[in-house]
Amino acid sequence: MLLVYIEVREGKIKKASLETLSEGKRLADEMNMETAAVFVGSEVDGLASEAFNFGAGKVYILENSLLSQYSPSGYTEALFSLIEEIKPEILFMAATAMGKDLAPRLAAKLDVSIASDCTQVKVNKGELEVVRPIFAGKALASFRVKSSPVMATLRPNLFPLAEKAEVTGETIKKEADVGDDKANDRVVEVIRMEGNELDISEAEIIISGGRGMKGPENFDMLRELSSILPNAAVGASRSAVDSEWIDHQNQVGQTGKTVSPDLYMAFGISGAIQHLAGMTSSKFIVAVNKDPDAPIFKVADFGVIGDLFKVIPPLKEELKKVVEE
Numbered sequence: 001m002l003l004v005y006i007e008v009r010e011g012k013i014k015k016a017s018l019e020t021l022s023e024g025k026r027l028a029d030e031m032n033m034e035t036a037a038v039f040v041g042s043e044v045d046g047l048a049s050e051a052f053n054f055g056a057g058k059v060y061i062l063e064n065s066l067l068s069q070y071s072p073s074g075y076t077e078a079l080f081s082l083i084e085e086i087k088p089e090i091l092f093m094a095a096t097a098m099g100k101d102l103a104p105r106l107a108a109k110l111d112v113s114i115a116s117d118c119t120q121v122k123v124n125k126g127e128l129e130v131v132r133p134i135f136a137g138k139a140l141a142s143f144r145v146k147s148s149p150v151m152a153t154l155r156p157n158l159f160p161l162a163e164k165a166e167v168t169g170e171t172i173k174k175e176a177d178v179g180d181d182k183a184n185d186r187v188v189e190v191i192r193m194e195g196n197e198l199d200i201s202e203a204e205i206i207i208s209g210g211r212g213m214k215g216p217e218n219f220d221m222l223r224e225l226s227s228i229l230p231n232a233a234v235g236a237s238r239s240a241v242d243s244e245w246i247d248h249q250n251q252v253g254q255t256g257k258t259v260s261p262d263l264y265m266a267f268g269i270s271g272a273i274q275h276l277a278g279m280t281s282s283k284f285i286v287a288v289n290k291d292p293d294a295p296i297f298k299v300a301d302f303g304v305i306g307d308l309f310k311v312i313p314p315l316k317e318e319l320k321k322v323v324e325e
């Protein structure tokens, strides 16, 4: 069985989990394996149909009111018990913030290895092979994981969503055996940033700015661009974040977030290796920089050599026209 953990935040399934499930189903079919999904939480059974629609043949629901919010130890314990019981051959999770926290805890408890943040998963001679970037994205490494289960987390926004099918299957509900002692680290409150901006790791378009933006006030130009486009968010290089022009949660790169949007636009970002580590898996990269030798142009699909302050205003007008059409 190939089991996919489905992450739920604020009553909604994370899109990255459905991408992971879609990819899991594709692989499981190739390996003649059953695909199942698992939810952890409280009052999550209404979401099971969505998992069926994206490829799960069976859905496990591990319920406990103590798990209504994420609890690293509680979720680990609940999933560990299920895995010990049903013994899936493969276990996938999305490499979201929660997945990056939960998967290694679970792998340690299961005493298995884990391939994290995979950008490709495939079947090679009947075995699962995963590809993940190493050395800050400078190289790609292929791994064959021998443990049981084989555990991997899949990078969000890279794997296509399966065509939604209106199907159903078996739902198995279990009370997760986690008392206060096993779920003693719980999220008690979620404090939202002002403005309710879209998280860059979930955005389909990222408009990023670097030191070339010259100051915090000029990030408003990027916010304006982002407000024109659907599912867009503003990103930044570490220089911009370190200068306190924008919050750290917007930082892209080795010590920021790894993103794979459909479109990444870099304004006044040189393209240092630590920045590239977080964005080279973007599907289309546009760079605007006045230095023709800026390394960002080596990874860009489309480059504009010029002053960003002259490029942004006409770009904004053109984008408005395109979006209005």
Ligand SMILES: Cc1cc2nc3c(=O)[nH]c(=O)nc-3n(C[C@H](O)[C@H](O)[C@H](O)COP(=O)(O)OP(=O)(O)OC[C@H]3O[C@@H](n4cnc5c(N)ncnc54)[C@H](O)[C@@H]3O)c2cc1C
Binding pocket: 209, 210, 211, 212, 213, 236, 237, 238, 239, 240, 251, 252, 253, 254, 255, 256, 257, 267, 268, 269, 270, 271, 272, 273, 274, 275, 278, 288, 289, 290, 291, 294, 306, 307, 308, 309
């Ligand atoms: C351990 C470690 C971790 C790091 N982690 C990260 C990370 O996660 N993310 C990250 O981004 N960096 C990270 N860095 C920092 C990284 O090495 C670079 O210093 C940083 O990315 C540079 O940011 P920048 O491109 O905005 O600035 P700069 O390198 O100063 O580049 C500014 C660019 O703007 C261009 N420019 C200036 N004015 C204009 C204009 N008017 N129009 C157009 N272009 C203009 C310039 O030509 C230049 O290319 C890390 C470094 C270390 C050592």
